[in-house]
Amino acid sequence: MWKQILGKLPRKSPKSDQDSSRNPNLGHESGSGRANDSPAAKRASAAVFPACVIAGIEPLLAFKDVASSEKMSLFISKLSLCCVVFDFTDPMKNVQEKELKRATLIELFDFVSQNPPRFTEPAILATCKMCSVNLFRVFPPSNRSSNPGSGENDNDDEPTFDPAWSHLQIVYDFFLKFVTSTSLEAKVAKKYINHAFILSVIDLFDSEDPRERDCLKAILHRIYGKFMVHRPFIRKCMSNVFYRFVFEVEKHNGIAELLEIFGSVITGFALPLKEEHKIFLSRALIPLHKPKSLGLYFQQLSYCVSQFIEKEPRLASNVITGLLKYWPITNSQKEVMFLGEVEEILEAISMVEFQKVMIPLFRRLGRCINSSHFQVAERALFLWNNDQVVSLIAHNRDVIIPIIFPALETNVQNHWNQSVLNLTLNVKRIVAEMDDALVAACISNYKEEQQHRNLAIQKHKEVWERLENAASLQPMTGKTAVLVSR
Numbered sequence: 300m301w302k303q304i305l306g307k308l309p310r311k312s313p314k315s316d317q318d319s320s321r322n323p324n325l326g327h328e329s330g331s332g333r334a335n336d337s338p339a340a341k342r343a344s345a346a347v348f349p350a351c352v353i354a355g356i357e358p359l360l361a362f363k364d365v366a367s368s369e370k371m372s373l374f375i376s377k378l379s380l381c382c383v384v385f386d387f388t389d390p391m392k393n394v395q396e397k398e399l400k401r402a403t404l405i406e407l408f409d410f411v412s413q414n415p416p417r418f419t420e421p422a423i424l425a426t427c428k429m430c431s432v433n434l435f436r437v438f439p440p441s442n443r444s445s446n447p448g449s450g451e452n453d454n455d456d457e458p459t460f461d462p463a464w465s466h467l468q469i470v471y472d473f474f475l476k477f478v479t480s481t482s483l484e485a486k487v488a489k490k491y492i493n494h495a496f497i498l499s500v501i502d503l504f505d506s507e508d509p510r511e512r513d514c515l516k517a518i519l520h521r522i523y524g525k526f527m528v529h530r531p532f533i534r535k536c537m538s539n540v541f542y543r544f545v546f547e548v549e550k551h552n553g554i555a556e557l558l559e560i561f562g563s564v565i566t567g568f569a570l571p572l573k574e575e576h577k578i579f580l581s582r583a584l585i586p587l588h589k590p591k592s593l594g595l596y597f598q599q600l601s602y603c604v605s606q607f608i609e610k611e612p613r614l615a616s617n618v619i620t621g622l623l624k625y626w627p628i629t630n631s632q633k634e635v636m637f638l639g640e641v642e643e644i645l646e647a648i649s650m651v652e653f654q655k656v657m658i659p660l661f662r663r664l665g666r667c668i669n670s671s672h673f674q675v676a677e678r679a680l681f682l683w684n685n686d687q688v689v690s691l692i693a694h695n696r697d698v699i700i701p702i703i704f705p706a707l708e709t710n711v712q713n714h715w716n717q718s719v720l721n722l723t724l725n726v727k728r729i730v731a732e733m734d735d736a737l738v739a740a741c742i743s744n745y746k747e748e749q750q751h752r753n754l755a756i757q758k759h760k761e762v763w764e765r766l767e768n769a770a771s772l773q774p775m776t777g778k779t780a781v782l783v784s785r
Contacts, residue, residue: 358403362410371422374410377403378425381470382432387463397466404469411476418483420490426477427491433470435499438506459507471514478521485525492522494532501536504553516556523564534579537561541583549590558587558599565606572611580607580614585621593633601640608647615644616652623659631672638667638678646687653691661699665706668723673716680722683729696733704730704741705748 358376365373381403385393418426461467477483478492500522503515523533537557544551568576584607587593587600608615622641627633641660645653667679682688692699707730710723731738 362406367416370410371416371419374407374415375422375425377407378422378429381407381429384433385463385466387461387466390462401466401469404466404473408469408473408476411473411480411482415480415482418477418480418488420487423483423488423491426474427496430470430474431496431499433466434474434503458509461506461508461511464508464510467511468514471511471518475514475518475521478518478525483525485527489526489528492526492529494529497522497529497533498536501533501540501557504540504557505551507552512553512556515553516560520560520563523560531575534561534564534575538579538583541587545583545586545589549592554587555596555599558596558603562599562602562606565603565610568610570610572607576607577611577614580604581617581621585618586625588622588625588633588637591630591633593636597636601643604640605643605647608644612647612649613652615648616655618644619648619656619660623656623663626663631670631675634667634670634672634675635678638675638682642682642685642688645682645691646685648691650691650694654695657691657695657699658702661702665703668703668706669709669714671715673719676710676714676716676719677722680719680726683726689729693733696730696737700730700734700737701741701744704738705745708742708745 358373358380360373362370362373381400383396383400385397385400387397497519500515500519504512506512506515519533523530537560540551540557541554544554565576584600584603587596593600604618608618619641622637626637664679664682667675670676670679683692707723707727710719711727714720714723
């Protein structure tokens, strides 16, 4: 199809010098052959469009050279022309055809940017078909996905760029302009921008090219805003992506972008929150704290969670309970992130909700304070620099101080890092100022527990010594185990 069109282009034409100012390959004259009249062109177009959609007009004509009544037909004809997809792995293959298609895509973008007439159903169908042919594709397997240890270190990987981006970018920009155009009626377009189309758009978020994911983010956000009828389906599809990522593959490139879209969606939720939204928080957002690659999307995830709590503060205790469920044990970087998110939640939590979770929360914080990783211990101790957190602790000091004080004493006696030791002493001073008598009682209890612990260790050691002595007195036989002295 493209070779026939290029073969019928005139070598010299007075008109071509004017019309090809943007692209030298875009020359034409009204008398040159009609590309859609050839049998090969008709077969190629019919493979994508129904016969009733193909416009009988030369696709290489410029929009300014046709009457207003024919512009929509020319629009459809150019869309049909752009349904041919080229191989960009070989940069020297079909160079002229690629450049001609790029110029045609730019023409289409300019047309939809300049307040075109109302888009007809055939034009909407042709647009969706062209975008589907060019954008919807299966991504090749990633080298990173085959490496089981890659999830934690994806921040250091270089992004992968699609070689066809010179065409893809224009198609994305064109479709974004098309969706946001006032000439597009949502009631008509919803028939073609349907569930299958939206699902294919969401599947593209797994692209490794960050430029493509940024374009998709803008497009999906606009679709969500314009097509209210599709909003529940879009939320459901996004939830399914999160479920599969958390519970099956733990590999997806577009989690951060999807969460960024959802963050803006949450701000529009009406109060009181629907049960559907609360379920999404508990079953999708909170479990997203589990994967090793949390750092890739933690900022967006934390924003979504904080938006939920801002909408309905009663959810704060549920969120903290969920964080404690997925609290990392061996990943110090994730533990620091969790501590930061806990501080943000404590700044917004009510006293009633705080009292529901303060016991398990401060037991976990006590273990963080005793962490041998100095960044975890420091981040936990930094909570006492927050006035809101200190106020919550002060109002519930009878419960919290006995939980946290042994961890502070242990740090003072044993922690290796001087910075952590200084912070511990500072926190201990703050706690003593809250209730000196309670701290004195905690010190007494801590000393008693230490004595009991030392006695238990001594008894344990004595038992082993008796067993070793008894074993050394037994005569050795062929079936007797040999005791190796320490």
